[in-house]
Amino acid sequence: MASPTPTDTAAHDTSQIPAPEGSITVTVRVLRFNPEFDDEPHWESYDVPALPTDRVLNLLINIKSYVDGTLSFRRSCAHGICGSDAMQINGVNRLACKVLIKDLLAKGNKRTTISVAPIKGLPQMKDLYVDMEPFFEAFKAVKPYLIAYGNEPTHERIQSQADRERFDDTTKCILCACCTTSCPVFWSDGSYFGPAAIVNAHRFIFDSRDEGSEERLDILNDTEGVWRCRTTFNCTDACPRGIQVTKAIQEVKQALLFKRV
Missing domain, CATH: 1.10.1060.10 (Alpha-helical ferredoxin)
Structure with a gap:
């Protein structure tokens, strides 16, 4: 039996995240799952200000720091060496610290949506980290x-x-x-x-x-x-x-x- 498609929830208030000059708005869809409360994973959306040179990891840190401290993901060196922050970004396995926002933008686009989910094939323990x-x-x-x-x-x-x-x-x-x-x-x-x-x-x-x-x-x-x-x-x-x-x-x-x- 196929797993049900995760549902989307309303976007969060992200007005507390600092918006540096020259930033654009990026909608970050995160596949959330808390085993204490959730029966199935679900998508939650965050409209996050970001510079084109920011990395996806920067956006996740801002969400955790300013919007929702319960967001869970692994990270360490943030320089593509430790391998901690492996996740699916727009359906492709990548290190969040190595993917730049500008590389996910369509040419001339000032707004984009990024989907972030845990890597597949290993048990999802909470949000973006797996066993x-x-x-x-x-x-x-x-x-x-x-x-x-x-x-x-x-x-x-x-x-x-x-x-x-x-x-x-x-x-x-x-x-x-x-x-x-x-x-x-x-x-x-x-x-x-x-x-x-x-x-x-x-x-x-x-x-x-x-x-x-x-x-x-x-x-x-x-x-x-x-x-x-x-x-x-x-x-x-x-x-x-x-x-x-x-x-x-x-x-x-x-x-x-x-x-x-």
Whole structure:
């Protein structure tokens, strides 16, 4: 049975939010949900003054600070590094701290509507934050750390520039979950490891210093591993760090097929 479409509620009074010179009005529609009071998520609207150079995160902070302190969302560094503020912005997974209002405006338009909702596929705990535990369980399951056997070396493990470049792209992951929660397979079956877990396995599978590649490949050869990927490129499009996620998944598949890394 399909979930009911969330209903809209009346807009809030946002007159207390400071309106800097040159600001425009942005209607921010937020998919709200408080498990203590709500049976289903619902949309609430806020007309917020904003500068074109503001980020979506700025608008959410202003709503929380001046209008409704109960609005809940995660944030930390606000510079696209921590990955805390991943959410759907106009239906696309993005980091709220990296999306500028001017990039959401139609040319010549002085007013726009932005819809903000939590990322899909993980339980909505309250408003814009979700339960990340299933995501991190998948991450931990692929053993995302250097594995080395034998005696502890007496000097550092030397690696050539070419060896380092082999897995350089997948070191950029910030575990924001944008890629994993943009994946239709993950939406329909949360037991799929998901792109982020595979990316972090890739980072060590192709590290010349690591000796645990076979273990990780065996894990990812499971029915919920890399073979569930349908190559839709949603994950690559969603990554705020520009990681070629789909390419990394294909390289892990090739490693399994040819039994070489």
